[in-house]
Amino acid sequence: MVNSAILTVDDDPAVSRSVARDIRRRYGDRYRVVRADSGESALDALREIKLRGEQVAVLLADYRMPHMNGIQFLEHAMDLFPRARRVLLTAYADTSAAIDAINVVDLDHYLLKPWDPPEEKLYPVLDSLLEAWLATPEAASTETRVIGHRWSQPSFKVRDFLARNLVPYRWHLCDDPEGRRLLAAAGATEDDVPVVITPEGKALLKPSTAELAGHVGLATTPASDFYDLVVVGGGPAGLGAAVYGASEGLRTVLIEQRATGGQAGQSSRIENYLGFPDGVSGAQLTDRARRQALKFGAELLSTREVTGLEAAGPTRVLHFHDGTKIAAHTVVLATGVSYRLLEAPGLSELAGRGVFYGSAATEAPSCTDSDVYIVGGANSAGQAALYFARYASRVHMIIRAPDLTASMSSYLIDQIAQNDKVVVHPCTEVIAAEGDEHLERLTLRDLPTGVTRTVETSWLFIFIGAEPRTDWLDGAVTRDGRGYIVTGPALISDGERPHGWTLPRDPYHLECSMPGVFAAGDVRAESVKRVASAVGEGAMAVSVIHRYLEAQ
Numbered sequence: 019m020v021n022s023a024i025l026t027v028d029d030d031p032a033v034s035r036s037v038a039r040d041i042r043r044r045y046g047d048r049y050r051v052v053r054a055d056s057g058e059s060a061l062d063a064l065r066e067i068k069l070r071g072e073q074v075a076v077l078l079a080d081y082r083m084p085h086m087n088g089i090q091f092l093e094h095a096m097d098l099f100p101r102a103r104r105v106l107l108t109a110y111a112d113t114s115a116a117i118d119a120i121n122v123v124d125l126d127h128y129l130l131k132p133w134d135p136p137e138e139k140l141y142p143v144l145d146s147l148l149e150a151w152l153a154t155p156e157a158a159s160t161e162t163r164v165i166g167h168r169w170s171q172p173s174f175k176v177r178d179f180l181a182r183n184l185v186p187y188r189w190h191l192c193d194d195p196e197g198r199r200l201l202a203a204a205g206a207t208e209d210d211v212p213v214v215i216t217p218e219g220k221a222l223l224k225p226s227t228a229e230l231a232g233h234v235g236l237a238t239t240p241a242s243d244f245y246d247l248v249v250v251g252g253g254p255a256g257l258g259a260a261v262y263g264a265s266e267g268l269r270t271v272l273i274e275q276r277a278t279g280g281q282a283g284q285s286s287r288i289e290n291y292l293g294f295p296d297g298v299s300g301a302q303l304t305d306r307a308r309r310q311a312l313k314f315g316a317e318l319l320s321t322r323e324v325t326g327l328e329a330a331g332p333t334r335v336l337h338f339h340d341g342t343k344i345a346a347h348t349v350v351l352a353t354g355v356s357y358r359l360l361e362a363p364g365l366s367e368l369a370g371r372g373v374f375y376g377s378a379a380t381e382a383p384s385c386t387d388s389d390v391y392i393v394g395g396a397n398s399a400g401q402a403a404l405y406f407a408r409y410a411s412r413v414h415m416i417i418r419a420p421d422l423t424a425s426m427s428s429y430l431i432d433q434i435a436q437n438d439k440v441v442v443h444p445c446t447e448v449i450a451a452e453g454d455e456h457l458e459r460l461t462l463r464d465l466p467t468g469v470t471r472t473v474e475t476s477w478l479f480i481f482i483g484a485e486p487r488t489d490w491l492d493g494a495v496t497r498d499g500r501g502y503i504v505t506g507p508a509l510i511s512d513g514e515r516p517h518g519w520t521l522p523r524d525p526y527h528l529e530c531s532m533p534g535v536f537a538a539g540d541v542r543a544e545s546v547k548r549v550a551s552a553v554g555e556g557a558m559a560v561s562v563i564h565r566y567l568e569a570q
Contacts, residue, residue: 022073023050024144027060027091028080028107033131037078037107040136045144049075057086057094064098068203070219071163074102075151076144078129081108092125098199101154103147107131126150162187162234165197166212169456171370172224173212174380179227181380182277182284183320184305185234187214189380227276228321236320240344245269247563248336248346249556250324253280254549255539256352257307258556263350264316266560271317271344273324273336279304280354281484281540282549284376285398286405289429291549301379303549327494327535332570334534347570348563351491351503351530351537352556355484360393364451365478372457373478377402385410385477391460393448394481395422400430402479407439410477415442418465451478486541496531502543505530526562528555534566 024041028034038053045051052067054060060079067074077095079088086094092104106128126147133139162180164187166173180187190197192208204221206213214222216233231238247263249256252274263270277283285300311318326337327349337343357375359366365373374381377398382405390410392403395417407413415422415434421444422431434440443462449470450461456476463470486501496504496516506527509516515524516531528536538555540547545555 021071022075023052023067024076024078025052025054025060025063025067025074026078027054027057027083027088029055029083030080031055033080033107040140041078041144044136044141045148057083057088057091060091061094061098064095065203065205066219068098068200069215069221071161071215071217074099076103076105076147078105078107081106096124098203100195100199101151103127103151105129105143105147162217163190163200163215164188164212165190165192165200165206165215167192167208168384169371170211174370174374174378175227176212176214176225176230177380178378179230179277180234181301182279183231183234183236184301184308185236231320237317238319238321240271240319241317242269242271243344244333245271245344245346246567247271247348247350247560248273248334248344249350249352250336251280251352251354251539251541252278252318253352253354253539253552254282254303254307255354255541255552255556256280256350257304257311258553259350259352259538259559260311260316260318260556261307261314262557262560263563264311264314266564268560268563270311270315271319271346272311273319273322273344275321275323277320278308278318281357281376281398282552284379286377286379286401288401288549290427325490327491327532329532329534332534334532347534347567349535350556350559350563351495351535351541352539352552353487353541355486355540357480358483358485360448360480360482362449362451364453365448368451368453368457371455372453372476373451373480375480377405378479379405381477382406382409387411388477389414389473389475390477390479391416391448391473391475392479392481393417394483395419396425396481396483397427397430399481400426400434402481403440404430404433404437406477406479407437410439413440414473415440416446416448416462417442417444418447420444448478484540488541494532495535495537498543502545503530503537503541504543505537508543526565528559528562529566536562 026037034053038051042051052063054063079091081088088106103126108128127143168191192211210223214225246268247270249259249272252272256272260270260272279300283300283304287297287299289297323339324336325339328335333345334349335343335345386409388410389412390406391414392399393416403413403415445465447463448460449463452459460473461470488497488501498504506525509525509531521533530537536559538559539552
């Protein structure tokens with residue numbers, strides 16, 4: 019039980035050393051023995067133990083201590099470790115107080131000082147108490163723990179960030195008993211949530227994603243200021259480029275603003291990806307790709323926003339939002355796309371409080387026995403509908419089209435048709451959302467008739483297409499009217515190379531209007547919006563990069 023402690027507190031140094039010595043002699047190989055000289059310092063030690071996710075098996079407190087006596091200490095200690103066994107150390111004259119404490123702090127035992135010999139008067143008592151504690155232990159936690167409000171956008175963002183970055187965590191509501199105990203241990207209140215407690219026991223109050231990333235083991239700072247290849251974006255295309263670039267000897271760094279995996283990483287199940295006949299979740303695929311990239315020596319940076327790209331002779335320079343920069347011989351732009359926002363009254367105010375973009379898989383268990391509404395009719399919406407059907411009593415798909423055939427793969431259409439929990443509402447749109455603390459009602463409109471109706475729900479997930487995140491590239495590379503990056507032969511117009519092109523050759527396939535910069539995946543104009551094609555383009559970009567570098 020190395021993650022469990024026995025704590026003793028006594029203001030008399032000689033007695034304190036004696037009890038700790040006797041306990042350590044008998045139990046030191048199984049329990050960590052913690053000694054304190056006052057109730058206040060003992061509570062500080064308990065808070066630290068709580069934050070580290072460890073357990074306390076037995077508390078031994080001296081009755082006669084100044085400022086905070088043993089009974090008062092045990093009362094406070096119960097709030098942090100209610101399952102710990104409680105022992106009061108008393109003199110003969112204090113036995114009546116010890117008896118009274120049985121009712122006040124549910125005392126398990128009291129010991130008269132001195133207890134020599136310990137083999138007769140101390141160890142049998144502790145053996146019995148430890149045996150009882152071991153019969154119903156509370157497992158030590160080595161996970162990151164998050165304490166927050168159920169309907170809170172900041173709390174959701176923290177949970178979503180951890181989940182999408184594959185960081186295991188345990189979620190506690192701030193008004194649940196354990197949530198209150200953890201807040202007390204951190205010296206925080208409900209006004210400070212979300213509170214994140216790291217496996218090392220550090221409490222982060224309302225952390226930014228950058229602060230959070232640094233404390234959960236995600237790299238945020240590049241190890242060098244110059245690379246052979248910088249990949250911007252950690253979706254399938256970016257991960258593919260990082261794996262192939264690093265495996266072929268290029269000094270490679272991947273930069274991701276939110277979480278690796280992109281939209282594909284949020285998919286509950288990808289069933290048409292080559293080599294996975296039983297399907298694979300986006301999280302599993304992302305985890306394998308991350309580990310593969312790291313195995314080959316690629317760096318993966320999180321929570322770094324790239325705000326600019328420029329050419330400096332043969333070098334390509336990327337600027338970060340914090341004013342720093344990084345340079346490389348080549349760049350792969352694989353920033354993917356972001357979900358398009360649904361415009362209707364009430365939706366923006368309720369974002370993260372019942373209204374979500376993407377699958378938000380962290381919320382699925384909370385949807386148990388509820389009605390869930392999904393807006394969208396493409397593959398991502400279909401995969402989400404089938405996933406939420408495992409938990410919800412009914413999943414309602416809201417689509418503007420007459421049916422799903424124009425936008426969804428046939429295998430998903432078949433699965434949805436066979437699932438009694440999924441109901442498709444064709445020719446329908448969401449026109450309003452209402453709720454106080456969280457989403458409570460949606461107003462739906464039938465498009466052919468204009469008739470509206472109101473439905474009760476706390477859950478709306480939106481999948482209505484996507485847009486490229488390329489505003490930061492304005493003036494750096496050529497984009498089409500929708501913001502997608504134009505590459506290769508598409509840059510040639512009337513036989514003319516793109517403006518500013520200085521090389522005596524046409525742009526390579528996947529190469530942008532800035533030589534040495536390539537685009538792959540969904541962000542590229544006219545690309546096939548599939549996971550397999552994105553991975554293929556990421557790998558293909560590295561092949562073309564070798565040609566580019568050899569010609570320099």
